[in-house]
Amino acid sequence: xxxxxxxxxxxxxxxxxxxxxxxxxxxxxxxxxxxxxxxxxxxxxxxxxxxxxxxxxxxxxxxxxxxxxxxxxxxxxxxxxxxxxxxxxxxxxxxxxxxxxxxxxxxxxxxxxxxxxxxxxxxxxxxxxxxxxxxxxxxxxxxxxxxxxxxxxxxxxxxxxxxxxxxxxxxxxxxxxxxxxxxxxxxxxxxxxxxxxxxxxxxxxxxxxxxxxxxxxxxxxxxxxxxxxxxxxxxxxxxxxxxxxxxxxxxxxxxxxxxxxxxxxxxxxxxxxxxxxxxxxxxxxxxxxxxxxxxxxxxxxxxxxxxxxxxxxxxxxxxxxxxxxxxxxxxxxxxxxxxxxxxxxxxxxxxxxxxxxxxxxxxxxxxxxxxxxxxxxxxxxxxxxxxxxxxxxxxxxxxxxxxxxxxxxxxxxxxxxxxxxxxxxxxxxxxxxxxxxxxxxxxxxxxxxxxxxxxxxxxxxxxxxxxxxxxxxxxxxxxxxxxxxxxxxxx
Amino acid sequence: xxxxxxxxxxxxxxxxxxxxxxxxxxxxxxxxxxxxxxxxxxxxxxxxxxxxxxxxxxxxxxxxxxxxxxxxxxxxxxxxxxxxxxxxxxxxxxxxxxxxxxxxxxxxxxxx
Numbered sequence: 256x257x258x259x260x261x262x263x264x265x266x267x268x269x270x271x272x273x274x275x276x277x278x279x280x281x282x283x284x285x286x287x288x289x290x291x292x293x294x295x296x297x298x299x300x301x302x303x304x305x306x307x308x309x310x311x312x313x314x315x316x317x318x319x320x321x322x323x324x325x326x327x328x329x330x331x332x333x334x335x336x337x338x339x340x341x342x343x344x345x346x347x348x349x350x351x352x353x354x355x356x357x358x359x360x361x362x363x364x365x366x367x368x369x370x371x372x373x374x375x376x377x378x379x380x381x382x383x384x385x386x387x388x389x390x391x392x393x394x395x396x397x398x399x400x401x402x403x404x405x406x407x408x409x410x411x412x413x414x415x416x417x418x419x420x421x422x423x424x425x426x427x428x429x430x431x432x433x434x435x436x437x438x439x440x441x442x443x444x445x446x447x448x449x450x451x452x453x454x455x456x457x458x459x460x461x462x463x464x465x466x467x468x469x470x471x472x473x474x475x476x477x478x479x480x481x482x483x484x485x486x487x488x489x490x491x492x493x494x495x496x497x498x499x500x501x502x503x504x505x506x507x508x509x510x511x512x513x514x515x516x517x518x519x520x521x522x523x524x525x526x527x528x529x530x531x532x533x534x535x536x537x538x539x540x541x542x543x544x545x546x547x548x549x550x551x552x553x554x555x556x557x558x559x560x561x562x563x564x565x566x567x568x569x570x571x572x573x574x575x576x577x578x579x580x581x582x583x584x585x586x587x588x589x590x591x592x593x594x595x596x597x598x599x600x601x602x603x604x605x606x607x608x609x610x611x612x613x614x615x616x617x618x619x620x621x622x623x624x625x626x627x628x629x630x631x632x633x634x635x636x637x638x639x640x641x642x643x644x645x646x647x648x649x650x651x652x653x654x655x656x657x658x659x660x661x662x663x664x665x666x667x668x669x670x671x672x673x674x675x676x677x678x679x680x681x682x683x684x685x686x687x688x689x690x691x692x693x694x695x696x697x698x699x700x701x702x703x704x705x706x707x708x709x710x711x712x713x714x715x716x717x718x719x720x721x722x723x724x725x726x727x728x729x730x731x732x733x734x735x736x737x738x739x740x741x742x743x744x745x746x
Numbered sequence: 747x748x749x750x751x752x753x754x755x756x757x758x759x760x761x762x763x764x765x766x767x768x769x770x771x772x773x774x775x776x777x778x779x780x781x782x783x784x785x786x787x788x789x790x791x792x793x794x795x796x797x798x799x800x801x802x803x804x805x806x807x808x809x810x811x812x813x814x815x816x817x818x819x820x821x822x823x824x825x826x827x828x829x830x831x832x833x834x835x836x837x838x839x840x841x842x843x844x845x846x847x848x849x850x851x852x853x854x855x856x857x858x
Contacts, residue, residue: 523797523799524795525790525792525795525797526792584791586791588791588792590792590793591793594793630793630794631793631794632794634794635794635795644793
């Protein structure tokens with residue numbers, strides 16, 4: 256009976272994936288014909304013509320760069336994040352971290368294909384189109400090699416698949432970040448279930464609210480076709496709110512619901528391999544160039560700006576953390592430098608395409624100091640076991656970066672300001688730092704509230720049904736052998 | 747026959763081994779161990795989490811020797827492995843009930 260159900264479910268799932276491909280073929284023609292026609296202009300000089308992206312608007316350099324950037328972002332998940340986290344846990348749990356990250360990447364990619372892309376980057380078929388999209392492009396229906404995705408420039412387009420891929424890598428890494436907060440004490444299956452639910456109810460809506468918009472050539476004719484936070488004017492270049500604050504807060508909620516590790520504060524739990532952590536942190540930095548510079552969607556000077564900001568802010572943050580430790584502990588540590596580097600990368604993420612390399616340095620240094628205080632003083636005082644400092648680095652670094660973006664984007668400080676897309680041709684908007692910072696704070700607050708609530712509901716639901724935590728015996732002996740039947744090291 | 751166990755500082759291993767070779771000690775077993783005595787450990791700090799380590803890395807040498815050779819072995823190890831600092835280690839001597847060479851089956855002193 257159960258076998259038949261599984262067989263039927265398997266057949267259904269397979270047929271859905273296969274028919275999606277066939278359906279896409281037919282739908283492509285329908286979509287190409289049904290591109291939104293602009294409202295007829297009142298101006299007598301302009302003949303109202305529907306804007307249709309064409310293949311000539313696609314630049315091979317942009318496509319090549321974006322595909323490489325996507326691969327770099329996937330590198331950030333596997334193996335960079337896996338090793339960064341893995342080295343920080345005890346040897347008996349190393350494999351569990353690697354497995355959690357790898358599986359989350361796989362599951363997230365499939366979920367993105369199935370309903371994630373549609374929920375995030377469409378606005379049709381939804382009762383609240385500024386909060387989340389619908390399922391019109393579920394299983395990538397209507398997406399094929401002839402459809403396009405907008406960039407931030409008028410008349411410049413990418414093949415839609417390229418955009419789907421790039422965003423897919425973001426959808427993969429964001430849930431993987433969360434696991435660090437409750438490492439060494441979570442059961443595998445509930446974790447994967449949580450990830451699917453969290454992506455659907457937290458990640459896709461927030462990504463939609465911050466990043467969805469109709470595109471520079473369409474917005475002026477569909478002026479409300481954008482995500483809620485985008486509409487407020489919140490600036491988030493590569494995902495300070497969408498990725499880092501989102502994951503960081505979810506992590507904090509998780510570590511509070513699950514509780515501390517057995518032996519926390521009484522037993523010694525030093526990292527089993529800071530060598531792995533350093534390899535991970537280094538690969539994260541390299542990959543992050545794809546994450547930030549790729550978020551410009553074009554192979555041009557603005558991508559280079561995001562690239563250099565990702566360089567200078569990170570360098571400043573790493574050096575700052577080492578200096579702080581020299582002062583406070585008389586010994587600058589590798590873990591500190593690596594953590595500083597990650598904190599800088601997190602903080603510059605929302606500001607990468609907006610800051611000046613000089614203000615990026617300041618932002619990185621400030622983020623390093625604030626994160627240092629949170630992962631040492633605050634965490635020890637409040638005694639929450641955020642094992643790998645997901646909240647202390649990603650949430651706090653993200654908050655510093657997101658609010659700091661309002662400051663460093665100011666053209667008066669060498670920043671790029673904001674672009675006014677409300678007319679047919681993009682132009683520079685008037686920048687008022689105080690109101691921009693206020694908008695950033697609103698965006699941060701909304702993200703924190705939304706993801707905090709969703710995460711709490713999901714974690715508590717799982718806790719009181721199938722349970723989140725392994726038994727004390729399993730936790731003490733180690734997750735590797737008990738959850739996965741393997742040892743990371745057989746030496 | 748006696749069984750000599752010496753816990754020494756790791757960097758002294760090569761010197762001790764050469765000195766014992768000179769005495770005619772044919773073989774030994776060496777393992778990496780952790781332990782403490784009067785020598786206190788270091789404090790390790792990982793992102794604000796402080797750990798005082800009581801365990802220090804040492805090297806343990808085990809030698810099976812004929813009774814006649816044992817006093818020389820103990821004296822040699824003590825002189826060579828000493829740095830006159832706390833944490834130099836200790837040497838223990840136990841009675842050895844029997845020894846067997848696996849390849850030939852010899853027992854007693856000829857097995858050493």
